Amino acid sequence: MEEKYIGHSVERKEGREKVTGRARYVDDLAFPDMVHGVTVRSSVARGRILGIRYGDGIPWNEFTIVTAKDIPGANEIALILHDQPCLASEFINHPEEPVVLLAHPDKYLLEEARRAVRIDVEAMPAVFTIEDSLAKGTIVWGEDNVLKAYHVDKGDVDSAWAAADVIVEGEYRTGAQEQLYIENQGMIAVANPTDGVTVWGSLQCPYYVHKALMPLFGLPAEKIRVIQAETGGGFGGKEEYPSMIAAHAALLAWKSGKRVKIVYDRAEDMVATTKRHPSRTRHRTGVTRDGKLVAMDIDLAIDGGAYATLSAVVLSRATIHSAGPYVCPNVRIRSQAVATNAPPHGAFRGFGAPQSVFAIERHLDQVARAVNLTPEELRRRNFLRKDQTTATGQIIHEDVNFSGLLDRAFKESDYHAKRARFEKENPGATVKRGIGFSSFMHGAGFTGSGEVYLASVVEVEATAEGCVRVLAASTEIGQGANTIFSQIAADALGISYDRIDVAQPDTGAVPNSGPTVASRTSMVVGNLVEKAALNLKNTLVESGLLCDACTEDEFVRACKRYIETRGTLRARAKYEPPPGLHWDDTTYSGDAYGTYAWAVYVAEVAVDTVTYEARVSDFVAVQEIGKVIHPVLAAGQIEGGVAQAIGMSLYENVVWREGRMANGQMTNYIMPTAADIPPIRVFFEEQPYPFGPHGAKGIGELPMDGPAPAILNAIENATGISLREIPATPEVLMEAMAEKAGALV
Amino acid sequence: MSETVEKIEIACLVNGEWRSARVYPLARLLDVIRGEMRLTGTKEGCGEGECGACALLMNGAIVNSCLVPAAEADGAEIHTIEGVASGDQLSAVQSAFLECGGAQCGICTPGMVIAAAALLARHPHPGDAEIREGLAGNLCRCTGYQKIFTSVVRACESGREKSPGNR
Numbered sequence: 001m002e003e004k005y006i007g008h009s010v011e012r013k014e015g016r017e018k019v020t021g022r023a024r025y026v027d028d029l030a031f032p033d034m035v036h037g038v039t040v041r042s043s044v045a046r047g048r049i050l051g052i053r054y055g056d057g058i059p060w061n062e063f064t065i066v067t068a069k070d071i072p073g074a075n076e077i078a079l080i081l082h083d084q085p086c087l088a089s090e091f092i093n094h095p096e097e098p099v100v101l102l103a104h105p106d107k108y109l110l111e112e113a114r115r116a117v118r119i120d121v122e123a124m125p126a127v128f129t130i131e132d133s134l135a136k137g138t139i140v141w142g143e144d145n146v147l148k149a150y151h152v153d154k155g156d157v158d159s160a161w162a163a164a165d166v167i168v169e170g171e172y173r174t175g176a177q178e179q180l181y182i183e184n185q186g187m188i189a190v191a192n193p194t195d196g197v198t199v200w201g202s203l204q205c206p207y208y209v210h211k212a213l214m215p216l217f218g219l220p221a222e223k224i225r226v227i228q229a230e231t232g233g234g235f236g237g238k239e240e241y242p243s244m245i246a247a248h249a250a251l252l253a254w255k256s257g258k259r260v261k262i263v264y265d266r267a268e269d270m271v272a273t274t275k276r277h278p279s280r281t282r283h284r285t286g287v288t289r290d291g292k293l294v295a296m297d298i299d300l301a302i303d304g305g306a307y308a309t310l311s312a313v314v315l316s317r318a319t320i321h322s323a324g325p326y327v328c329p330n331v332r333i334r335s336q337a338v339a340t341n342a343p344p345h346g347a348f349r350g351f352g353a354p355q356s357v358f359a360i361e362r363h364l365d366q367v368a369r370a371v372n373l374t375p376e377e378l379r380r381r382n383f384l385r386k387d388q389t390t391a392t393g394q395i396i397h398e399d400v401n402f403s404g405l406l407d408r409a410f411k412e413s414d415y416h417a418k419r420a421r422f423e424k425e426n427p428g429a430t431v432k433r434g435i436g437f438s439s440f441m442h443g444a445g446f447t448g449s450g451e452v453y454l455a456s457v458v459e460v461e462a463t464a465e466g467c468v469r470v471l472a473a474s475t476e477i478g479q480g481a482n483t484i485f486s487q488i489a490a491d492a493l494g495i496s497y498d499r500i501d502v503a504q505p506d507t508g509a510v511p512n513s514g515p516t517v518a519s520r521t522s523m524v525v526g527n528l529v530e531k532a533a534l535n536l537k538n539t540l541v542e543s544g545l546l547c548d549a550c551t552e553d554e555f556v557r558a559c560k561r562y563i564e565t566r567g568t569l570r571a572r573a574k575y576e577p578p579p580g581l582h583w584d585d586t587t588y589s590g591d592a593y594g595t596y597a598w599a600v601y602v603a604e605v606a607v608d609t610v611t612y613e614a615r616v617s618d619f620v621a622v623q624e625i626g627k628v629i630h631p632v633l634a635a636g637q638i639e640g641g642v643a644q645a646i647g648m649s650l651y652e653n654v655v656w657r658e659g660r661m662a663n664g665q666m667t668n669y670i671m672p673t674a675a676d677i678p679p680i681r682v683f684f685e686e687q688p689y690p691f692g693p694h695g696a697k698g699i700g701e702l703p704m705d706g707p708a709p710a711i712l713n714a715i716e717n718a719t720g721i722s723l724r725e726i727p728a729t730p731e732v733l734m735e736a737m738a739e740k741a742g743a744l745v
Numbered sequence: 746m747s748e749t750v751e752k753i754e755i756a757c758l759v760n761g762e763w764r765s766a767r768v769y770p771l772a773r774l775l776d777v778i779r780g781e782m783r784l785t786g787t788k789e790g791c792g793e794g795e796c797g798a799c800a801l802l803m804n805g806a807i808v809n810s811c812l813v814p815a816a817e818a819d820g821a822e823i824h825t826i827e828g829v830a831s832g833d834q835l836s837a838v839q840s841a842f843l844e845c846g847g848a849q850c851g852i853c854t855p856g857m858v859i860a861a862a863a864l865l866a867r868h869p870h871p872g873d874a875e876i877r878e879g880l881a882g883n884l885c886r887c888t889g890y891q892k893i894f895t896s897v898v899r900a901c902e903s904g905r906e907k908s909p910g911n912r
Contacts, residue, residue, distance in 0.1 A: 009846070011843060011844075012843065012846070012848070014851070015842075015843045015848060016835070016843065017851070018848045018850075018851030018854050019835065019839040019842045019843050019847075019848055019851075019854055019858060020786070020826065020827075020829070020830050020835070020839065021785075021786020021787070021825070021826035021827055021829075021854075021855040022786065023851050024785070025788070025852065027785075027789070028779075028785035030783075179886075180886050181850070181852075181886055182788075182790045182796060182798055182850070182852045182853045182884060182885070182886055183788070183790070183850065183852040184789075184790075230851065231850065232788075232850045232851065232852025232853075233849075233850040233852060233886050233887055234850075235886070265789075265792055266790065266791040266792055266793070477850060478849035478850025478851065478887045479849065480849070632845070632846040632892070633846065635846070635891075635892075636846045636849055636887070636888055636889075636891075636892055639888060639889035639890075639891040639892065640849065640886070640887045640888050640889045641889075642889055643888075643889030643890065644886065644889075665791070665793060665795075666790075666791040666793065666795035666796055666884070667793060667795055671884060671886065673880075673881045673882075673884060674876070674877045674880040674881045674883070674885075674890045674893070674894070675877045675878065675881040677889055677890050677891075679891070680889055680891050
């Protein structure tokens with residue numbers, strides 16, 4: 001197949017709408033009969049609801065008021081488990097728990113009304129940390145606070161310690177992180193018993209919302225319709241939470257008979273919606289004097305918040321990535337997601353992997369020092385290679401070349417020369433400079449048997465004019481899905497890119513191609529787009545209207561003739577797993593992912609010993625991601641992910657007060673600006689993956705994994721201070737430097 | 746508030762056309778532009794002047810419209826993203842964003858395009874530090890800013906960008 005568009009940076013499909021401000025996001029949609037909705041939330045972290053009072057001075061008769069008793073079906077937000085209510089009716093389990101919904105045409109009055117509702121709650125003991133949850137002094141979820149646990153066992157760790165010359169232990173922590181898409185979450189709903197429920201919104205996964213609305217209203221699939229509006233960023237934050245807002249808007253619409261819009265303001269979005277799971281990882285690693293890993297014992301815990309939501313799956317990815325891209329014959333991983341009385345933590349780019357990659361990549365620098373090797377030499381002696389096995393026992397069939405990636409990253413970053421220079425210049429300097437790196441992998445697509453379970457479908461349909469539309473539930477959220485699907489379809493059909501368009505995701509019109517998550521859209525869904533397009537072409541060939549090697553004009557004529565004589569010209573493709581993949585959910589072993597992207601990232605930092613500020617001054621990202629479908633989009637993914645990870649490493653600190661985010665504003669939750677981000681230099685190695693479209697692998701989450709440990713390794717190189725926790729804010733650095741100075745006195 | 750404060754009539758020259766609206770004096774200019782005037786290209790990101798998604802030009806200066814009371818905009822000349830292109834003809838900044846990957850999800854893009862145009866009006870050939878400084882009031886969560894910097898440089902090289910106030 002000729003690659004006329006694949007591999008080239010064609011114009012973004014919806015780019016013109018975006019640069020001119022014509023793209024319509026949910027808050028840009030308005031209808032004459034529309035009213036606004038708001039959510040009244042709990043004020044305490046845990047307790048029993050005693051009553052709801054509606055204060056004086058508000059014309060309550062003008063308002064639509066919804067509580068749990070107005071829900072026509074089951075009071076739940078269906079996801080993996082059904083433990084999270086749509087509206088709390090008796091018990092409160094976190095401080096932002098929704099209890100009452102209000103709707104009114106006047107936004108200003110609505111805000112006054114929200115403040116006039118009092119929810120009386122008898123407070124109950126609550127749990128706010130991983131440690132308190134694991135101590136089980138207070139049980140806040142299930143029988144033991146454990147949302148999910150996994151065991152991974154490879155070899156025999158207990159017997160292996162004897163073969164170790166050195167054993168290195170360490171504990172590593174990561175904080176919560178807010179996705180901070182610039183478009184706040186929002187939904188518009190119409191709902192009534194005759195027509196069912198239709199919602200428009202800012203979301204990543206139309207069929208997740210669809211699945212949640214069915215039991216809530218007790219309606220069949222065909223009575224629920226979910227349509228994605230242009231979406232201003234997701235990063236996982238719009239994976240599961242939109243179901244909640246859609247449910248709320250739809251309940252208000254159902255009761256009021258009007259179209260209802262709920263759009264969160266920034267403060268509500270930050271405090272109430274999901275964030276990255278905080279984590280605590282303990283490593284105990286046995287290594288020989290010459291630097292060979294002989295045993296890895298990993299104990300990992302993440303804070304899932306008040307309900308199960310996606311924590312089991314986040315924990316799964318964290319677990320599988322926790323031993324890194326290294327070969328070790330004996331690995332034991334014990335992992336748990338535990339409940340606390342914070343709003344549920346959820347999907348965020350990387351999905352557990354950034355937490356566990358941070359731990360292993362910080363830890364290996366400590367292991368290297370313990371055996372007097374450089375960080376790179378220790379890793380070189382243990383890198384995973386072809387025909388070797390990962391922690392889950394997956395045999396790597398790709399010709400993975402980590403040493404090559406490392407060499408290139410060091411060359412591009414001038415690693416060795418800089419390391420030597422900084423060592424010479426740092427003594428006496430107030431600004432200490434350092435350079436560090438991390439090597440890591442990210443599995444693309446759903447874990448284990450996940451893709452088989454999803455059984456994704458894509459369709460394509462041609463018009464009589466010879467234009468082709470891709471029908472998929474995969475959403476464009478900025479990453480470029482529309483563009484990539486169009487490139488793939490155009491090359492498969494041998495027609496021009498301008499003839500392809502991608503349908504607006506609408507559960508009433510497109511098949512379920514699965515959620516837009518897990519770095520799966522280009523690799524898994526893109527592959528289905530290609531197959532569906534080839535099936536469409538094949539239909540024309542088999543009907544005798546087209547020869548295999550056709551021109552664009554011939555294709556257009558064949559479409560016209562087919563539709564005139566036979567009707568609709570549509571083709572589909574359904575997911576089939578690559579051959580030879582085996583995964584065992586009971587032992588948590590086997591082929592965790594169809595493939596991985598592999599990477600080495602190098603960070604250079606400057607640490608000011610007067611202001612205690614650490615800045616990233618240069619960044620090199622080298623990765624092997626299979627075929628690069630669109631160089632500009634691919635680099636954009638890496639750069640954006642690295643920037644978010646720089647935020648996670650140094651700036652973005654969620655301050656918790658009794659389960660509530662205390663700094664839910666952009667003024668005091670600090671994300672990187674144009675002035676904070678260094679040059680990010682991106683390099684791709686391309687080793688085609690046979691089961692991705694034209695050899696492409698998933699890349700969206702990869703860049704979130706590596707920067708934090710590389711940056712903290714660089715800070716250690718600059719200052720000698722080994723930080724075990726992110727974010728490394730100036731306060732953290734000040735304390736660590738004071739401690740180090742004290743120890744020297 | 747609604748019972749005690751009277752609405753006032755304001756008029757502004759928006760993208761070259763006089764527009765009027767009856768609004769509360771302390772209504773946010775952002776809401777007037779998006780609501781009463783239905784120009785939804787200007788976005789709300791934070792509502793507290795941090796993110797720049799609501800940036801527009803008021804009397805030639807870039808402002809965060811979420812912080813401007815409507816009364817203050819009475820009689821002002823305003824340029825929003827809707828006035829940047831001439832029909833189908835994109836401005837140099839818009840073309841550069843499209844070519845260089847400066848827009849991903851697009852929600853910060855209108856404010857970013859306005860900020861970039863305002864920057865180029867001040868510094869026709871900005872250096873790296875000036876670009877970073879000039880865009881530091883506009884947050885982008887998708888791009889890591891690299892492709893936005895490239896877009897500004899490209900717009901500057903293409904040399905077609907006129908002062909956005911002249912459109």
